[in-house]
Amino acid sequence: MVARIISCVSGKGGVGKTTFVSNLGIASSEFGHKTLVLDANLTTPNLGFHLGVPLYPQTVHNLIRGEGNIYDAMYIHPTKLKVIPAGLSIYDLKNTDPSKLKGVVDQLREEDHDLIIIDGAAGLGSESLATIEAADEIIIITNPELPSVTDALKTIKIAEEMKKPVIGVVVNRVRKMKSELSKYDIESILGAPVISMINEDKKMADCIAAKTPMISYDKDHDASIEIKKIAAELTDTFWSPPKKDLIFVLKRIFK
Ligand SMILES: Nc1ncnc2c1ncn2[C@@H]1O[C@H](COP(=O)(O)OP(=O)(O)O)[C@@H](O)[C@H]1O
Numbered sequence: 001m002v003a004r005i006i007s008c009v010s011g012k013g014g015v016g017k018t019t020f021v022s023n024l025g026i027a028s029s030e031f032g033h034k035t036l037v038l039d040a041n042l043t044t045p046n047l048g049f050h051l052g053v054p055l056y057p058q059t060v061h062n063l064i065r066g067e068g069n070i071y072d073a074m075y076i077h078p079t080k081l082k083v084i085p086a087g088l089s090i091y092d093l094k095n096t097d098p099s100k101l102k103g104v105v106d107q108l109r110e111e112d113h114d115l116i117i118i119d120g121a122a123g124l125g126s127e128s129l130a131t132i133e134a135a136d137e138i139i140i141i142t143n144p145e146l147p148s149v150t151d152a153l154k155t156i157k158i159a160e161e162m163k164k165p166v167i168g169v170v171v172n173r174v175r176k177m178k179s180e181l182s183k184y185d186i187e188s189i190l191g192a193p194v195i196s197m198i199n200e201d202k203k204m205a206d207c208i209a210a211k212t213p214m215i216s217y218d219k220d221h222d223a224s225i226e227i228k229k230i231a232a233e234l235t236d237t238f239w240s241p242p243k244k245d246l247i248f249v250l251k252r253i254f255k
Pocket residue numbers: 010012013014015016017018019020122172173174198199200201202204205208
């Protein structure tokens with residue numbers, strides 16, 4: 001099976017890429033697909049924190065430097081999701097050439113995976129460009145505010161120049177405020193479909209503290225259901241969201 005290789009990128013930082021990647025990875029893995037998530041945020045990595053990966057001896061930084069093999073860098077999460085974390089040391093920060101990332105991803109391409117999701121860095125520097133270059137398709141993450149949408153637009157333009165198709169845009173931290181851009185506004189500005197809207201949620205902070213993405217923390221939470229929907233679409237999985245009937249509501253109240 002040839003893996004779908006998708007990079008999640010944003011332009012602006014802090015919009016929710018790592019949150020999205022960790023949840024999407026678990027959702028796909030729990031649907032039974034061989035899924036791997038890779039931290040390509042080489043300067044300020046934190047995918048490992050989101051997923052509760054312990055300090056790991058072998059990381060993407062080692063792979064980029066040609067040290068060790070890909071299996072040594074794979075942490076197996078309890079959900080069977082494979083995680084390649086990034087190194088946290090200053091040595092790693094200073095001694096890694098992002099342009100070699102594609103070579104690492106091409107090695108993973110040879111392995112038996114259904115879906116590989118790459119967590120990118122913010123900005124449009126060499127690190128982000130390398131993340132776009134390494135993938136076959138792109139998902140853009142943004143918040144519903146103009147600065148993050150304009151940065152997303154730059155990212156889309158660059159992805160287009162690099163001939164990497166943009167699957168769509170995930171709008172995260174939606175507060176339903178009048179001041180926010182609507183789905184229609186965002187689609188008009190970006191010229192790409194919005195594939196998901198995820199609400200602002202205080203519980204996200206608890207997930208980080210618990211090192212457990214929302215999808216495992218609370219499987220029937222709105223954000224979990226939203227991300228499962230995308231995971232099902234990306235992996236051609238038949239899945240229907242739970243009906244929000246009285247039983248569902250009561251179960252959530254008394255859980
Ligand atoms: N939907 C959300 N509601 C509330 N907080 C969120 C949401 N999504 C992400 N966050 C928080 O925003 C911060 C940045 O998220 P992160 O996924 O690390 O962004 P990025 O990877 O784009 O830098 C984290 O503290 C995370 O908990």
